[in-house]
Amino acid sequence: MEFARDGGPAETAGAIDDLRCRSGAAAQARSARFQRAGGAATGSGSERKNWPEENWICLLQHLHRATKFNFLMVGGEAEGDRLQRLSTVLPTTRIQLAQSLPLVELAWRLHQCAGFIGHDSGISHLAAALGLPGLVLWGETNQAIWCPRGDRITVLTSNGGIAGVTVGDVVAEVRSRL
Numbered sequence: 001m002e003f004a005r006d007g008g009p010a011e012t013a014g015a016i017d018d019l020r021c022r023s024g025a026a027a028q029a030r031s032a033r034f035q036r037a038g039g040a041a042t043g044s045g046s047e048r049k050n051w052p053e054e055n056w057i058c059l060l061q062h063l064h065r066a067t068k069f070n071f072l073m074v075g076g077e078a079e080g081d082r083l084q085r086l087s088t089v090l091p092t093t094r095i096q097l098a099q100s101l102p103l104v105e106l107a108w109r110l111h112q113c114a115g116f117i118g119h120d121s122g123i124s125h126l127a128a129a130l131g132l133p134g135l136v137l138w139g140e141t142n143q144a145i146w147c148p149r150g151d152r153i154t155v156l157t158s159n160g161g162i163a164g165v166t167v168g169d170v171v172a173e174v175r176s177r178l
Contacts, residue, residue: 041118043079
């Protein structure tokens with residue numbers, strides 16, 4: 001999952017410098033120990049917007065075998081149980097959980113990632129605003145109104161809703177970015 005990470009617009013760089021200063025040394029130290037990561041937000045706060053958990057399991061297992069990337073699993077309070085279950089799929093040396101973090105620390109941690117995969121969620125909007133290359137798995141919400149915007153964001157949809165987006169679809173899109 002080698003997404004290009006060549007920085008973003010000048011405004012993003014300035015905002016990240018500000019985040020670095022405000023997020024504290026502890027968050028920076030955690031990020032420094034966890035290099036070459038891909039971010040994944042596996043929830044959205046609404047079950048109908050979530051890609052099936054079994055698909056996430058297959059995708060994480062595939063990416064674990066096919067890449068040397070670590071995984072930053074991101075979520076809020078509503079995703080706690082899901083994050084815990086998914087975190088057992090990978091070796092603890094390849095995964096970090098970032099659950100219910102303050103927004104500034106979450107932005108800092110996401111900015112360290114080489115790419116992002118998520119749903120119709122606020123975290124996907126944050127990743128897009130940070131300029132991360134990313135895949136957003138989209139269900140039935142109106143894209144014209146709610147979709148994250150960014151030159152480096154690709155939205156994957158299906159006529160069958162989010163459950164119709166296959167693991168193969170996501171893997172193919174990730175491969176096209178290697």
